[in-house]
Structure formats: C-alpha cells, structure tokens
Amino acid sequence: MKIQALTFSPTGTSARVIEGIMNGVGEETGRDVALLDLTLKESVERTYDADDVVLLSGPVYGGKLAPIAKQRLGGMKGAGTRCIVVAVYGNRAFENAVTDFASFVEERGFTVVGAGAFVGEHSYSTDETPIAAGRPDAADMEEARRFGRAIGEKIAAGTLAKIDAAGLKDIPAPAESLANFKAFVMDYQRQQAESPRVYLPVVDEELCNGCGSCVDVCPTGAIAADGIGLDAAKCIKCCACVKECPQGARTLYTPFAKVLSANFNARKAPVWIV
Numbered sequence: 408m409k410i411q412a413l414t415f416s417p418t419g420t421s422a423r424v425i426e427g428i429m430n431g432v433g434e435e436t437g438r439d440v441a442l443l444d445l446t447l448k449e450s451v452e453r454t455y456d457a458d459d460v461v462l463l464s465g466p467v468y469g470g471k472l473a474p475i476a477k478q479r480l481g482g483m484k485g486a487g488t489r490c491i492v493v494a495v496y497g498n499r500a501f502e503n504a505v506t507d508f509a510s511f512v513e514e515r516g517f518t519v520v521g522a523g524a525f526v527g528e529h530s531y532s533t534d535e536t537p538i539a540a541g542r543p544d545a546a547d548m549e550e551a552r553r554f555g556r557a558i559g560e561k562i563a564a565g566t567l568a569k570i571d572a573a574g575l576k577d578i579p580a581p582a583e584s585l586a587n588f589k590a591f592v593m594d595y596q597r598q599q600a601e602s603p604r605v606y607l608p609v610v611d612e613e614l615c616n617g618c619g620s621c622v623d624v625c626p627t628g629a630i631a632a633d634g635i636g637l638d639a640a641k642c643i644k645c646c647a648c649v650k651e652c653p654q655g656a657r658t659l660y661t662p663f664a665k666v667l668s669a670n671f672n673a674r675k676a677p678v679w680i681v
C-alpha cells in the first residue's frame with residue numbers, strides 16, 4: 408500500500424494545503440507520503456492499486472475544479488482506490504468544485520473517502536484589492552493537519568469508507584454581498600456580450616529586468632523566453648507570473664478583483680469530511 412499526494416497549483420496555495428494534510432497523515436500513520444506536483448508537468452499516466460490511498464488538491468476556477476487541473480490529473484486510473492479530494496478556493500465560493508472533483512475521480516476508478524474545501528489567497532488578490540490575502544495561514548495549516556490526522560487515523564484503523572462529497576456545503580456570504588456580486592456578474596456579462604474584452608497579464612517593461620521567473624512558473628508555457636511576449640491562447644490567467652515577479656513588473660487587471668475584495672472579505676473556514 409502506498410500513500411501518494413498530487414497537486415496542480417499555479418500560485419502554490421493548493422500545494423501548501425495538501426502538504427499540511429500530508430503532514431497530518433504522516434504523523435498518524437508513521438508513513439512517508441510523496442507529493443507529485445503537476446503544475447509544471449504534463450498529464451500523468453498512473454495506475455493505482457486497490458489498497459493505495461491518493462490525496463489530491465487543485466484550485467477552484469468559476470465554481471468548478473480548474474479545467475487544467477483535470478487535464479493534468481486525467482491520466483490517473485484507480486482500482487476502487489481510496490481517494491481524498493481537496494478544492495482550494497479564494498474565499499468567494501467553491502460551489503460545485505468538490506462534487507465536480509469527486510465525480511472526476513470516480514469516473515477514473517477511485518472511491519472518494521474524504522473531501523475538503525480550503526481557502527487560499529485569491530489569484531486576483533493585490534495590495535489594493537486584497538482577497539483572502541496570506542491564506543492558507545497558520546490556522547488553515549493547523550486545520551489541514553487536523554484533517555490529515557483524521558485521515559491517518561482511519562487509514563491505521565482500516566476504516567476509510569466512501570463519503571458523499573455533496574455533504575460539504577459552501578459557507579454563504581452575507582445576502583448583500585451575494586446580491587452585489589450577482590449584479591456585477593450580470594453587468595459584466597452584458598458588457599462582454601456587447602464588446603468582448605479579454606483581460607491578460609501585462610508587463611511593465613521599465614520594471615522588468617528579464618530574470619525569467621515568470622517564464623519558469625507559467626504552467627502552460629504561455630510566456631516567451633524574453634519574459635515579454637505572451638501567447639494569449641495558452642494563458643489561463645492563473646496569476647502565477649504576477650505573484651512570482653520579484654520586480655512587481657507583471658500585473659493582471661480584472662474588474663473582478665475590486666468586487667471580490669469588497670464583498671468576500673469575511674473569513675471563511677475550511678470544511679472537510681472523512
């Protein structure tokens with residue numbers, strides 16, 4: 408039996424959460440849990456045995472598991488293999504991401520025995536428009552560890568069993584925030600229908616010193632070797648380049664940042680079941 412963790416995590420929050428969970432599992436079981444980070448790798452072709460345990464994490468994009476995370480994890484095959492799925496979201500809502508993640512792994516032969524929704528700093532968070540800035544923080548990491556320990560206890564006792572991921576419920580934001588966001592989205596969609604506009608990361612060439620960090624962290628290889636050129640068709644707007652740039656030369660303007668910052672600033676706690 409092996410315990411394996413996999414993540415896809417452009418800005419590192421899904422990776423940090425799964426590491427916290429892995430630590431808890433390791434503490435309870437005394438076993439090493441290996442992490443395979445697929446952020447900069449192609450899809451994995453891997454088959455797991457019936458007695459293995461697989462821990463997965465990935466970001467929520469638009470209320471679902473990010474499509475690229477599915478692409479990268481798409482080569483996994485289980486044989487009834489026990490699997491824990493963890494969606495990491497930016498404090499707005501995880502909506503269908505956890506059930507989406509669960510169905511995705513079930514279709515590939517896994518049995519979902521645990522699920523979690525944790526909060527990570529929103530990809531669009533900036534100093535001017537903070538959204539869950541700094542998360543997962545110490546309290547989140549402690550909760551990740553607690554979740555891991557609960558998984559580890561059940562592995563040790565042989566009692567990991569199928570759960571219903573739909574049992575994890577979003578923590579509702581105040582009604583006024585939800586109404587503000589809904590009105591914003593409707594207006595945004597109307598504007599996009601009238602005159603579509605794509606928001607992409609841009610470089611301030613005065614600030615850019617050509618260090619290449621952005622090129623190295625881009626999960627889709629969308630940034631040209633000079634750190635300036637961008638293949639718009641490849642860019643998934645994950646903001647890895649923005650967050651990694653040591654010069655602050657990269658920014659992504661999106662009208663979502665302000666409305667998210669204004670309406671989803673009440674801290675949401677992680678939720679999990681095992």
Ligand SMILES: Cc1cc2nc3c(=O)[nH]c(=O)nc-3n(C[C@H](O)[C@H](O)[C@H](O)COP(=O)(O)O)c2cc1C
Pocket residue numbers: 415416417418419420421422465466467468469470471495496497498499500501526527528529530531643644645646
């Ligand atoms: C395109 C896009 C869509 C997103 N959609 C949501 C969402 O629906 N709900 C939410 O709370 N956060 C959303 N986020 C924020 C991310 O889920 C969050 O920042 C997550 O921690 C990023 O994970 P990573 O650090 O592993 O990349 C979105 C981010 C991006 C880039």
